[in-house]
Amino acid sequence: MxxxxxxxxxxxxxxxxxxxxxxxxxxxxxxxxxxxxxxxxxxxxxxxxxxxxxxxxxxxxxxxxxxxxxxxxxxxxxxxxxxxxxxxxxxxxxxxxxxxxxxxxxxxxxxxxxxxxxxxxxxxxxxxxxxxxxxxxxxxxxxxxxxxxxxxxxxxxxxxxxxxxxxxxxPESRENYKKALTDYLQPHYDRLSDLSKNRFEKNPMRILDSKEPEDQDIIKDAPVILDYLxxxxxxxxxxxxxxxxxxxxxxxxxxxxxxxxxxxxxxxxxxxxxxxxxxxxxxxxxxxxxxxxxxxxxxxxxxxxxxxxxxxxxxxxxLDIHLAEPKKVDVYFITLGEDARKWALKQLSAVRNEGLSATMDYMGRSMKAQMKDADRENASYTVIVGSNELEEGKFTLRNMKESEEEMLSLTDIINKLKKLA
The missing domain is CATH 3.30.930.10 (Bira Bifunctional Protein; Domain 2)
Structure with a gap:
């Protein structure tokens, strides 16, 4: 690639x-x-x-x-x-x-x-x-x-x-502590890291924040600010x-x-x-x-x-904590023919208006390719639409998890999906 x-x-x-x-x-x-x-x-x-x-x-x-x-x-x-x-x-x-x-x-x-x-x-x-x-x-x-x-x-x-x-x-406590800390660090100055040497004059408390190995032994015995509050x-x-x-x-x-x-x-x-x-x-x-x-x-x-x-x-x-559920779509319209695609495109809005997620194939692919895409999209249901279904006003609703199918009107499909959502 x-x-x-x-x-x-x-x-x-x-x-x-x-x-x-x-x-x-x-x-x-x-x-x-x-x-x-x-x-x-x-x-x-x-x-x-x-x-x-x-x-x-x-x-x-x-x-x-x-x-x-x-x-x-x-x-x-x-x-x-x-x-x-x-x-x-x-x-x-x-x-x-x-x-x-x-x-x-x-x-x-x-x-x-x-x-x-x-x-x-x-x-x-x-x-x-x-x-x-x-x-x-x-x-x-x-x-x-x-x-x-x-x-x-x-x-x-x-x-x-x-x-x-x-x-x-x-500020008062810190000034008193900075003096004590400076007095403690002064004899160890040559052993400090270059970063801590730079901080020594300007802000010695920042030396306590150092992660440099050469500073660790010095820091561990330094006076603590809690004694100067x-x-x-x-x-x-x-x-x-x-x-x-x-x-x-x-x-x-x-x-x-x-x-x-x-x-x-x-x-x-x-x-x-x-x-x-x-x-x-x-x-x-x-x-x-x-x-x-x-x-x-x-x-x-x-x-x-x-x-x-x-x-x-x-x-x-x-910790294997999952913040979000796997992606899924409530219903995927499988369309056979141009009339079915136009019908499905219009029905997407009706389904979405009911609070359900819905999509369809954007590429004009075969039924097999659309079913494969619906599976990839983790669709809960597919609605299969062809010329016969359009003529009868009933459509194949397929439960993708259970592989079960039934013929229903679009209204019945929406009502059923709303109950299951």
Whole structure:
């Protein structure tokens, strides 16, 4: 077979018809659970101002330093969104959504873009769903986000996961901790990876996020931020843990969990599954009480999470979880002759108007080929139409699973199919 002239870009994948039902099923689950939690959907453009992403995500993050798709058009600087928290915050500020009153509980589903090395479960165009809650600094908002996140995975059937939990403190706590961390890391500086050396002066907490082998032995004995929380931040963290206990949500404290964004404050969390191998993160998030004000909005506490949909699909494959039923069509019209094709074409609308799925051959093939195609389309029934059937007004309804046939009028066929659908 000749190589196609045009192919997708590196790290960008077509979702073909055999796969798209899984995506629709997952999206439907997210929409249904969002309604139950009283979250409202928000949709933002896939392009944002580069400055917004740099300011929101953080200049020193891997996303900004290595992974964004940025370009210019005239005097404007654009970026394909690498995540959705900063864009949703931008929309919150731009449209003065705090004026709607109460907490704003938003959710989203959509594609993101990062120029990283493609690997299993990580593409350059990938998809996330997530939530953002604005206006509440109460621990209940943190816990509701976590509960929503876990509910999605449990509903799908994924039970083998671990919730990691930490507090990354408020600005006061972080400054005290950064000093202690810097003092600890200084004697080990020459042994750090080049990436961690670069982070040492600018943001030493990001070193805790390092996956480089040479950093691991150093990190494991580093001081932990939980020992440096001030009274208010520690009290918030205790409330989060107590509420999770109330809901029966198990968690593991990970004092080195800092997440990959600079905007997090207080609560940070991550959901992992061993079924994903080395790339085991399913979802993650936390609180970002300073970000709204930082990009020009009113002082507004906020918390949220994001989850990778490709990772979730991989977990489903590993666990043999089927998100969608096999494709099928309720009725396939088998036509013999041009008059029968014209009649069937007209009747498709009548059948579809009753809420049934219906199709016919588009290629004028033989009866044998049409029956084979009906089987490929997983048709529940076929209606065989020829000149005799048109004259008598009765048609052969064939049950494709049981190989049973009966002669019925179109009205009787529709009524029977409606009862069985």
């Amino acid at each position: 000749a190589k196609p002239k045009y192919t997708t870009h590196l790290g960008m994948v077509d979702i073909l018809p055999d796969e798209s039902p899984k995506w629709r099923a997952l999206e439907q689950i997210i929409h249904e659970e969002a309604r139950r939690f009283n979250f409202e959907e928000i949709r933002t453009p896939i392009m944002e101002q580069t400055e917004l992403i740099v300011r929101g995500v953080g200049q020193l993050t891997d996303i900004v330093s290595k992974e964004i798709f940025a370009f210019e058009k005239g005097d404007s600087h654009y970026v394909l969104r690498p995540e959705l928290t900063a864009p949703v915050v931008r929309a919150f500020v731009e449209h003065h959504m705090e004026q709607r009153g109460g907490s704003q509980k938003l959710y989203y589903i959509g594609p993101m873009f990062r120029a990283e090395k493609p690997q299993k479960g990580r593409q350059r165009q990938f998809h996330q769903f997530g939530v953002e809650v604005f206006g509440s600094d109460d621990a209940v908002a943190d816990v509701e986000c976590i509960a929503f996140m876990i509910r999605i995975y449990k509903r799908i059937g994924i039970q083998n996961f671990e919730l990691l939990l930490n507090s990354v403190g408020d 001030n009274e208010e931040t520690e009290a918030h963290f205790e409330k989060v843990k107590a509420m999770l206990d109330t809901l029966g949500i198990q968690y593991t404290i990970d004092p080195h969990l800092v997440r990959g964004m600079d905007y997090y404050t207080r609560t940070a969390f991550e959901l992992k599954s061993p079924d994903l191998g080395s790339q085991d993160a399913l979802a993650g998030g936390g609180r970002y009480d300073l970000l709204v004000e930082d990009i020009g909005g009113p002082s507004t506490p906020a918390v949220g999470f994001a989850a990778g949909m490709e990772r979730l699909m991989i977990a489903c494959e590993e």
